[in-house]
Amino acid sequence: MTNETSSTIENALLDVVGVDVSIAGRVILHDVNFSINGGEFTGLIGSNGAGKTTLLRVILGLQAISQGTVTMHGHEITSTNRSIGYVPQKVLFDPDMPVRVRDFVAMGVDGHRYGIARRSRATNDTVEEMLSAVEADTLANRRVGALSGGEQQRVLMAHALVSRPDLLLLDEPLANLDPRSAYEIVRLLHTIATRQHVAILLSAHDMNPLLPVMDRVVYVANAKVASGTTEQVVRTEVLSALYGHHVDVVQVHGRILVVGGDDDEVDTRFVSDHPPLVVE
Amino acid sequence: MVSVVSAIVGVFTVLRSQSFAGHALTDVAMAGGAGASLAAVAPLVGFLGGGILGAGAMDAIGVQRVKDRDIATGVVLGAATGLAALFLYLAASSSGATGSTQLVLFGSVFTVESSTLPYVAVLSALVLLVMYLIRRPLLFSSLSTELAAARGVRLRLVGSAFMVMLAVAVGLSSIVIGSILSTALLIGPAASALKASRSIARATWLAVLLGVAATWLGITFAYDSFYWFPSRRGLPVSFFVVMVVVVEFIVLTIAGGLRARRTTPSSAAWRAVGGA
Numbered sequence: 001m002t003n004e005t006s007s008t009i010e011n012a013l014l015d016v017v018g019v020d021v022s023i024a025g026r027v028i029l030h031d032v033n034f035s036i037n038g039g040e041f042t043g044l045i046g047s048n049g050a051g052k053t054t055l056l057r058v059i060l061g062l063q064a065i066s067q068g069t070v071t072m073h074g075h076e077i078t079s080t081n082r083s084i085g086y087v088p089q090k091v092l093f094d095p096d097m098p099v100r101v102r103d104f105v106a107m108g109v110d111g112h113r114y115g116i117a118r119r120s121r122a123t124n125d126t127v128e129e130m131l132s133a134v135e136a137d138t139l140a141n142r143r144v145g146a147l148s149g150g151e152q153q154r155v156l157m158a159h160a161l162v163s164r165p166d167l168l169l170l171d172e173p174l175a176n177l178d179p180r181s182a183y184e185i186v187r188l189l190h191t192i193a194t195r196q197h198v199a200i201l202l203s204a205h206d207m208n209p210l211l212p213v214m215d216r217v218v219y220v221a222n223a224k225v226a227s228g229t230t231e232q233v234v235r236t237e238v239l240s241a242l243y244g245h246h247v248d249v250v251q252v253h254g255r256i257l258v259v260g261g262d263d264d265e266v267d268t269r270f271v272s273d274h275p276p277l278v279v280e
Numbered sequence: 281m282v283s284v285v286s287a288i289v290g291v292f293t294v295l296r297s298q299s300f301a302g303h304a305l306t307d308v309a310m311a312g313g314a315g316a317s318l319a320a321v322a323p324l325v326g327f328l329g330g331g332i333l334g335a336g337a338m339d340a341i342g343v344q345r346v347k348d349r350d351i352a353t354g355v356v357l358g359a360a361t362g363l364a365a366l367f368l369y370l371a372a373s374s375s376g377a378t379g380s381t382q383l384v385l386f387g388s389v390f391t392v393e394s395s396t397l398p399y400v401a402v403l404s405a406l407v408l409l410v411m412y413l414i415r416r417p418l419l420f421s422s423l424s425t426e427l428a429a430a431r432g433v434r435l436r437l438v439g440s441a442f443m444v445m446l447a448v449a450v451g452l453s454s455i456v457i458g459s460i461l462s463t464a465l466l467i468g469p470a471a472s473a474l475k476a477s478r479s480i481a482r483a484t485w486l487a488v489l490l491g492v493a494a495t496w497l498g499i500t501f502a503y504d505s506f507y508w509f510p511s512r513r514g515l516p517v518s519f520f521v522v523m524v525v526v527v528e529f530i531v532l533t534i535a536g537g538l539r540a541r542r543t544t545p546s547s548a549a550w551r552a553v554g555g556a
Contacts, residue, residue: 080432088430096475097295097423098478099479104423107419110416111416111419111420111433112417112420112428112431112433113417114413115413143478
């Protein structure tokens, strides 16, 4: 159920409507509705196991849905879409793998292509441009397996951006980063989103590093979703309905904390049975 | 040409952590070669047929999924080895199959029939062409299946095509060096080259160089060994080829280790945390 206007839907870059996902008989997501407009920075927030990665895989066309539609530029996504870039949660590279960073980034353009054509100069130029955009110029000739965690994040971002996507999905890019590195990545992503007009959907279990740059939140809990601005979604009554039990939203020194409250009456009704929580 | 094909296919076999599958296919090829010997069919037919059937079986069971890989490979390997034992026993018991066991297991480049050569050339060219056509999605999926799938690489198609090419490469090298030892020609030069190179392209060229050098040095030493002993009995080509491969690997591993100590963190620490 959504309150989005028809003009918002028409203009939406990504539109997720009534999506249900079940895996091995278990409901992972139910009646998911949200939209992302071009150039927006959206946080996909939820605890571990909430279904964030599953939702990203649905958008990528890698996870089947049992109901609903996912459209990009008005066209339904049924398989992989090259206007979507993706940075997975973790990629383990063998340190001995003789693949340079520049060659790995270039695979974002032509890694899927068969045939005899060699890599073009235009591709090489774009690789240099994207490595510069993520401030990883000096890593170009290093082995991908020899990078630190933060360096690898930047290289994965360059790999995802090199095909000039309209939407960039990032799965927990801030996990295992120290606060300073996390801040740097968020700042970098915001700069990229602004300069290249790329919409960003970034999943995280802690929304606080994203507060300064987030245009909207998609909050996942209990197989359900609420979306809107931070002020609209991250509220006690909204999140309590989402979780199905009382939670408190507390602000401490500018940081938002969601803490479990008293277990009063447990409300197990799905979001769609309430007044709509998708507020635009 | 066989060593060129083995080297190129071997590079991707090592990159994809499918060395065990490659070894298993050599044993499957052995079963095919033994069956061909028993049926009085050309050995190449048996090596190729067995290898391709084995590759298909492994693919069906799940060799492309990391967690199922060892199971798939082990099951096929066990079945193939059992069949090979049966066929070799029956062939050895047959009056018309003298020496077939030695040829199937250890091969001999000196006894390859000239009528086989055109088929070897055509198949080698076919493997090289297919590998060149799929090289980018194959490398991409070797690096990260998740990223490759997200970019639209058809993992199943690419993986299956590679398994067939691997089976053909194993079949071709079994003619020259025998099914038992063809693993060395498949994995050795590739593993050595990957340790010593900074790019896949360089690793591929170096693997080809090492494979061709091992084959020709092996042939040269085997020919020359005829004069080493008063008995005038030469030693097998296969033996010398494998020994050269081993020496290449030792030298390049030591050289790679010395360079790594100077410039990069130890990869042992990475492996200790269970990286794939």
